[in-house]
Amino acid sequence: MAGIDIDGITKNFGRTEVLRRVDLDIRAGEFMTLVGPSGCGKSTLLRIVAGLELQSSGSVRIADTPVDSLRPRDRDLAMVFQSYALYPHLTVGENIAVPLRMRRLKGHQRWPYLGAFMPGARGIERAIAAEVEAVAAMLDIGHLLARKPGQLSGGQRQRVALGRAMVRHPKAFLMDEPLSNLDAKLRVHMRAEIAQLHRRLGTTFIYVTHDQAEAMTMSDRIAVMMDGAVLQVASPDTVYNDPTDIRVAEFIGSPK
Numbered sequence: 721m722a723g724i725d726i727d728g729i730t731k732n733f734g735r736t737e738v739l740r741r742v743d744l745d746i747r748a749g750e751f752m753t754l755v756g757p758s759g760c761g762k763s764t765l766l767r768i769v770a771g772l773e774l775q776s777s778g779s780v781r782i783a784d785t786p787v788d789s790l791r792p793r794d795r796d797l798a799m800v801f802q803s804y805a806l807y808p809h810l811t812v813g814e815n816i817a818v819p820l821r822m823r824r825l826k827g828h829q830r831w832p833y834l835g836a837f838m839p840g841a842r843g844i845e846r847a848i849a850a851e852v853e854a855v856a857a858m859l860d861i862g863h864l865l866a867r868k869p870g871q872l873s874g875g876q877r878q879r880v881a882l883g884r885a886m887v888r889h890p891k892a893f894l895m896d897e898p899l900s901n902l903d904a905k906l907r908v909h910m911r912a913e914i915a916q917l918h919r920r921l922g923t924t925f926i927y928v929t930h931d932q933a934e935a936m937t938m939s940d941r942i943a944v945m946m947d948g949a950v951l952q953v954a955s956p957d958t959v960y961n962d963p964t965d966i967r968v969a970e971f972i973g974s975p976k
């Protein structure tokens with residue numbers, strides 16, 4: 721569990737400034753949602769935290785350690801996107817196990833995960849299977865482990881993607897509009913599931929959405945973004961009842 725400090729992050733694409741000195745302190749274990757209209761810079765900010773994009777200035781610290789020079793995989797974060805990016809030829813169980821295999825066998829073989837049991841590694845195999853089963857049970861997909869992604873619904877695929885993120889035991893989960901491919905009813909259901917998952921894991925979550933209702937229902941705090949800036953960071957209640965800015969009030973749909 722780790723807090724994430726975003727300090728004076730600026731990002732320019734050519735001459736366009738898409739993030740303007742963003743400061744945001746996310747507490748260890750907190751569910752923080754970045755919400756704002758399309759194009760305001762949410763994904764760019766998340767990608768900078770993940771190390772997938774380089775900021776123009778400013779710095780990011782995870783658990784008080786500057787990570788600006790660290791590669792994405794060395795930041796110990798798990799990213800979940802709207803596209804599930806599952807391996808179509810692997811079963812659900814094998815998909816979830818991918819990060820475990822890559823980590824445990826790192827240094828031995830380059831792509832060792834697909835059924836490449838190392839000699840004497842039976843114990844590791846059993847541990848991986850048990851870990852995958854435990855995670856799948858938490859996500860209610862324990863009965864689907866032998867299926868291929870093509871045989872799953874959208875919601876089930878999103879659970880597999882969550883499971884694959886969970887087995888990494890990341891310092892934080894970064895989620896970029898993970899539910900936007902689902903139909904409205906399932907989206908509402910999955911919101912509750914992700915919020916519950918957060919409570920069970922106690923891990924820091926940064927969740928990105930353009931959907932204010934989603935932000936209001938899931939989050940400990942929300943950061944309202946517009947035009948590359950964070951306008952307000954507060955609990956959903958406070959943002960709704962006491963918006964600091966007319967643009968926040970309009971976006972959130974406050975009565976004022």
Ligand code: ADP
Nearest residue numbers: 733734738756757758759760761762763764765
């Ligand atoms: P959001 O996730 O809030 O919809 P983004 O972070 O994706 O917003 O984008 C913020 C702004 O940066 C947008 O105007 C977008 O067009 C621009 N942008 C994002 N990525 C790039 C890129 N690789 N090159 C140029 N402009 C980009």
Ligand code: MG
Nearest residue numbers: 762763764896
């Ligand atoms: Mg986006």
